[in-house]
């Protein structure tokens with residue numbers, strides 16, 4: 001969360017329409033307005049998508065994220081250790097769907113490359129990272145990883161067997177463009193992974209709202225559900241897996257956490273607690289459908 005002086009230095013621009021369905025109609029989702037005051041959490045009246053009413057201005061996004069990854073890890077050593085464990089768990093999860101060798105994958109929003117590097121032993125790994133400092137660190141640590149600063153920098157002929165967003169899709173400025181790009185650049189039968197992503201239909205998202213530990217109004221522009229992801233990527237994709245990682249992760253502390261969640265349900269005064277819990281994070285795996293020869297409709301593969 002930004003402090004007020006940091007927020008004052010950032011330019012925001014309003015979001016007038018639902019980024020998913022385009023509707024102007026919306027209601028406030030937050031119960032309380034937290035800083036920065038220029039941004040509110042709203043819910044679309046047409047499709048129930050939750051999004052922010054303002055975002056970092058287009059011309060300021062690169063500057064805002066420059067140095068973001070390095071600063072994040074320096075400030076939270078323990079979180080870094082847990083995140084490193086999650087990279088291994090999430091990579092193992094993704095590998096269940098991938099051909100064991102010769103696979104070309106793309107990690108979107110790779111940070112300093114630790115997650116993408118999990119696949120370097122058997123895959124041709126490409127990665128996108130906007131943050132210049134993170135990209136430089138990644139290039140030094142993993143010289144065989146093919147790095148880009150944005151979708152537009154990738155050679156148009158590159159067709160991927162898998163595209164992965166690990167906790168990054170909610171940061172993307174233009175969702176429609178990202179979805180269209182993925183559909184164009186993923187081969188038929190290829191996998192689209194949306195991993196370690198905040199789940200808007202989790203009990204804590206709905207109960208705590210703006211106080212949810214994954215609520216971050218400046219960085220997280222959208223609160224996805226499985227249903228909204230399927231709508232975003234469209235009928236060319238089929239849902240093949242949906243999981244809610246918590247038990248067995250480094251964040252699990254079920255006996256304590258369940259007591260805190262019960263306290264939140266019983267008393268609004270307890271709803272400021274920051275608790276990892278079942279359902280808050282989701283892994284969604286979609287697969288691009290095959291096209292039957294001569295047919296105009298895709299078929300599930």
Ligand SMILES: [Zn+2]
Pocket residue numbers: 018019020021022023044045046047048049
């Ligand atoms: Zn909508």
